[in-house]
Amino acid sequence: MATRAVLQTFERYQKERVAFVTAVAEMAKNPQNIEALQQAGAMALLRPLLLDNVPSIQQSAALALGRLANYSDDLAEAVVQNEILPQLVYSLSEQNRFYKQAAAFCLRAVARHSPELAQSVIDSGALDSLVTCLEEFDPGVKEASAWTLGYIAGHNAELAQQVVDAGAVPLLVLCVQEPELSLKRIAASALSDIAKHTPELAQAVVDAGAVQYLAPLVINQDAKLKRQVCCALSQIAKHSVDLAEVVVGAEIFPKILTCLKFPDEFVKKHSATVVREVAKHTPELAQLVVGNGGVGALVDYISESTGNNRLPGIMALGYIAAFSETLALSVIAEKALPPLVSALNEEPEDHLKSATAWTLGQIGRHTPDHAKAVADTGCLATLVSLESDGASSEDLKTKCRRALKSIIAKLTHLPALDALVHRALPESVMKMVLEQVGKVLANDAAGRAQFVHSGGLAAVQQMAEAPGSKLKEAVEIINSCYPEEIVKYYSPSYSQQLLEKLESMAATTTAY
Amino acid sequence: MAALAGLQPAAQALIQEYFSKCRLAEERRALEQKAIVTIQSWARGFLVRRRLQRLTWTALTVQRYWRGYLGRLRGRLALEVQNRALRRAYFNAMATIIQRWWRGFYSRKHIHDYYARKRYLHDIKQRNDHIRAELSLETERAIIAQRQEAEERARRLFAEKVSKLHHLVSTGTQPGIFNSPYAIATGTLPVIMGLPVEEHLKSAMRAQVLATQAGGGSPGATAGSPSRRAGGAASGGGAQGGKLLPPLRAGSGGRSGPRVAGQRVGDAAVYPATVEVAGKVVPARQTLRQVADYNAVHRESLLEDKIHRAEMLSQHPQAFATALGPVKQPAFDLQTNRNLSPFVDTYDPTVGLRGPRFTPDQQRVSKSAFSRYVKKQPMFDKNMAAEAY
Numbered sequence: 023m024a025t026r027a028v029l030q031t032f033e034r035y036q037k038e039r040v041a042f043v044t045a046v047a048e049m050a051k052n053p054q055n056i057e058a059l060q061q062a063g064a065m066a067l068l069r070p071l072l073l074d075n076v077p078s079i080q081q082s083a084a085l086a087l088g089r090l091a092n093y094s095d096d097l098a099e100a101v102v103q104n105e106i107l108p109q110l111v112y113s114l115s116e117q118n119r120f121y122k123q124a125a126a127f128c129l130r131a132v133a134r135h136s137p138e139l140a141q142s143v144i145d146s147g148a149l150d151s152l153v154t155c156l157e158e159f160d161p162g163v164k165e166a167s168a169w170t171l172g173y174i175a176g177h178n179a180e181l182a183q184q185v186v187d188a189g190a191v192p193l194l195v196l197c198v199q200e201p202e203l204s205l206k207r208i209a210a211s212a213l214s215d216i217a218k219h220t221p222e223l224a225q226a227v228v229d230a231g232a233v234q235y236l237a238p239l240v241i242n243q244d245a246k247l248k249r250q251v252c253c254a255l256s257q258i259a260k261h262s263v264d265l266a267e268v269v270v271g272a273e274i275f276p277k278i279l280t281c282l283k284f285p286d287e288f289v290k291k292h293s294a295t296v297v298r299e300v301a302k303h304t305p306e307l308a309q310l311v312v313g314n315g316g317v318g319a320l321v322d323y324i325s326e327s328t329g330n331n332r333l334p335g336i337m338a339l340g341y342i343a344a345f346s347e348t349l350a351l352s353v354i355a356e357k358a359l360p361p362l363v364s365a366l367n368e369e370p371e372d373h374l375k376s377a378t379a380w381t382l383g384q385i386g387r388h389t390p391d392h393a394k395a396v397a398d399t400g401c402l403a404t405l406v407s408l409e410s411d412g413a414s415s416e417d418l419k420t421k422c423r424r425a426l427k428s429i430i431a432k433l434t435h436l437p438a439l440d441a442l443v444h445r446a447l448p449e450s451v452m453k454m455v456l457e458q459v460g461k462v463l464a465n466d467a468a469g470r471a472q473f474v475h476s477g478g479l480a481a482v483q484q485m486a487e488a489p490g491s492k493l494k495e496a497v498e499i500i501n502s503c504y505p506e507e508i509v510k511y512y513s514p515s516y517s518q519q520l521l522e523k524l525e526s527m528a529a530t531t532t533a534y
Numbered sequence: 535m536a537a538l539a540g541l542q543p544a545a546q547a548l549i550q551e552y553f554s555k556c557r558l559a560e561e562r563r564a565l566e567q568k569a570i571v572t573i574q575s576w577a578r579g580f581l582v583r584r585r586l587q588r589l590t591w592t593a594l595t596v597q598r599y600w601r602g603y604l605g606r607l608r609g610r611l612a613l614e615v616q617n618r619a620l621r622r623a624y625f626n627a628m629a630t631i632i633q634r635w636w637r638g639f640y641s642r643k644h645i646h647d648y649y650a651r652k653r654y655l656h657d658i659k660q661r662n663d664h665i666r667a668e669l670s671l672e673t674e675r676a677i678i679a680q681r682q683e684a685e686e687r688a689r690r691l692f693a694e695k696v697s698k699l700h701h702l703v704s705t706g707t708q709p710g711i712f713n714s715p716y717a718i719a720t721g722t723l724p725v726i727m728g729l730p731v732e733e734h735l736k737s738a739m740r741a742q743v744l745a746t747q748a749g750g751g752s753p754g755a756t757a758g759s760p761s762r763r764a765g766g767a768a769s770g771g772g773a774q775g776g777k778l779l780p781p782l783r784a785g786s787g788g789r790s791g792p793r794v795a796g797q798r799v800g801d802a803a804v805y806p807a808t809v810e811v812a813g814k815v816v817p818a819r820q821t822l823r824q825v826a827d828y829n830a831v832h833r834e835s836l837l838e839d840k841i842h843r844a845e846m847l848s849q850h851p852q853a854f855a856t857a858l859g860p861v862k863q864p865a866f867d868l869q870t871n872r873n874l875s876p877f878v879d880t881y882d883p884t885v886g887l888r889g890p891r892f893t894p895d896q897q898r899v900s901k902s903a904f905s906r907y908v909k910k911q912p913m914f915d916k917n918m919a920a921e922a923y
Contacts, residue, residue, distance in 0.1 A: 243676060313661070315664065318665055319662075348655070
């Protein structure tokens with residue numbers, strides 16, 4: 023009888039503990055409850071429950087703590103200060119798989135807020151336990167620990183180095199090969215978080231053989247997996263030529279171009295990023311991209327997307343066109359200029375406009391044909407107006423100026439130069455325009471007449487008359503192409519000279 | 535001698551002339567001597583010079599011949615050099631022309647081959663078009679796959695939900711909630727995916743029944759059979775009119791066997807003559823595993839559990855104690871003296887009429903809703919032909 027009463031008391035206590043912990047875990051799902059929970063001192067009460075006898079109480083306690091820590095970094099700090107982390111880490115190696123998942127969730131919730139918190143997670147010895155969890159059979163445990171490692175490594179290079187030193191990378195590569203989709207996703211995102219900081223870390227990821235397992239996943243139909251895989255490949259390829267060649271050697275082309283038209287916008291963006299990171303290193307890689315039909319896919323991608331999603335596509339085209347005139351010609355032949363010009367006109371953000379201006383400059387700077395093609399789209403006027411606009415950022419102005427200079431240096435199409443002469447350009451650019459006009463007019467007889475008819479000669483003379491102008495030599499060269507009377511007719515001071523002459527003549531006759 | 539005398543004055547004159555000439559000569563001696571010396575020196579010089587001239591002329595002649603010889607030699611040399619230079623200049627010019635032509639050809643053919651570039655751009659264009667076509671196909675395929683997956687998920691969810699709602703199927707006497715005659719009359723019967731909801735429920739039930747009959751292993755069987763049993767137990771354990779529930783398994787242990795394809799529920803079982811079990815071919819009737827139903831014991835225990843609980847429910851109208859404490863009795867209990875006083879409903883069935891007191895009209899409304907259950911009236915008159923099905 024007495025035993026029964028004793029047992030009943032303990033049973034009741036256990037029921038209450040279970041009820042409390044499950045209730046707190048449920049309440050912690052709702053953000054409004056969390057401040058109240060914190061004020062009621064939930065953290066201090068949950069901490070001893072982590073060491074409870076009953077496994078389900080431990081799991082629920084870990085889950086509740088994880089949800090609390092997930093909410094804000096103050097609560098995560100409180101978790102760290104209450105010395106909960108060592109207990110979690112200790113139990114991580116001992117308990118069953120549900121507890122391991124809950125504990126890994128709690129560590130992840132702490133580590134995701136800031137590098138200092140992630141460092142404190144590492145300092146409590148979590149790395150070894152997490153890496154051991156990666157070797158478990160249960161995919162849920164592997165997922166949770168891979169996610170945590172990904173969050174830790176994502177903050178900065180030192181943390182990622184510590185994760186790599188703990189030997190996580192080969193196990194993550196094994197996780198990528200597992201059949202469960204969610205595990206593959208998270209392992210891919212962890213690898214991309216590790217590889218994104220420095221070339222050495224990316225090399226460590228490649229040395230573990232990640233690329234040969236990530237590359238075949240590019241054609242998987244799951245959208246989220248594709249996102250992570252493309253992100254990982256782009257983070258690996260961006261650092262150096264060798265890494266980009268490793269990525270290309272895994273035969274991602276032309277499979278990655280199919281991702282450029284996948285119905286998910288982040289997949290498109292990340293695959294355009296991969297193409298950009300591969301194409302930017304050497305002319306051979308750019309030629310590889312072009313040879314696989316990348317230009318057409320990129321042009322379609324740019325026409326269809328808007329805003330920040332366009333940026334990697336635009337930059338990829340710029341890198342490709344920068345290397346040689348043949349590649350630039352292929353970019354023009356694929357009708358890349360209309361979407362680029364519309365991007366320049368319509369995009370609200372400055373960094374997108376400067377990327378577009380840079381790309382246009384790279385396309386137009388090779389030969390007169392390229393410059394004419396770019397000028398025919400009418401974008402030079404836009405570049406001029408962006409450059410002189412006060413609201414543009416410094417970077418945008420610089421890029422517009424450089425693009426204008428490089429295009430004008432090769433521009434021999436007289437109507438385009440003519441149109442530019444009438445606009446208010448900064449002096450350095452106008453000097454180049456006038457020099458080009460001089461060079462072209464020296465050889466082109468019909469153009470000279472056209473230049474005069476369109477009022478270009480008059481505008482040029484006015485520019486020379488402006489005080490303190492450095493354009494005089496260029497104007498002299500232009501004037502030398504014409505007979506003197508025509509030049510005099512159009513120079514603004516000539517009428518004044520004539521009037522003065524008249525007056526002096528009148529003065530002399532009256533003197534007599 | 536006269537002549538001699540006559541010569542005296544002449545001789546005197548002569549001697550005087552002589553002396554005057556001597557005197558003159560004496561006076562002029564120095565001068566003449568100088569003059570004579572001068573003349574002599576000039577003559578001598580003339581002679582020497584003439585001699586010298588002859589010598590120089592001979593030397594000159596020798597030298598002239600020698601110099602001419604040397605000059606001719608040098609001339610020939612210079613001529614040769616000039617010829618060589620001329621030829622070299624010519625060859626240089628020709629070589630330059632050849633090199634110019636070769637370099638132009640080589641550059642046009644190999645370095646900046648215009649036609650190769652044209653071909654390259656043409657190939658690139660074709661490749662781009664090809665890739666674009668492929669990509670659009672892939673996109674369509676991906677969209678279709680996504681849509682199919684979403685449809686699949688929705689269908690699975692629907693089937694899952696429907697399979698648990700067997701209790702809402704209409705019975706012979708009681709129309710189900712999805713099959714109300716009012717809805718049939720007004721034409722507002724709920725329809726999903728072309729079939730009325732009632733049909734979905736019925737077909738789900740039929741599928742579960744089939745699954746149970748097809749042998750013990752399918753996961754739907756154990757889920758289906760307890761629900762069937764619950765249906766059977768709740769209606770008092772007897773066969774219902776209009777629905778043919780198969781007899782309880784305890785009486786027909788020998789029926790199950792490997793079902794030949796095409797058999798329906800209720801057919802006489804047709805056994806194959808032999809069957810392969812664990813690699814050996816065995817006559818069918820002799821295999822224990824096929825004769826005995828795999829799940830029989832489990833199902834029996836579940837059934838007994840259900841019956842026990844049903845008995846408890848019917849004999850002890852009190853609900854079991856749960857963690858929240860004893861359940862409150864419903865307010866309309868027949869066995870108490872509470873219903874001697876007029877009925878005051880603590881729950882307001884009508885929205886917006888909350889308050890501690892209700893008007894007698896409101897109370898009458900609520901009472902009538904519950905009194906129907908108390909008197910166990912059917913919702914519809916079962917004698918009406920229009921409502922029978």
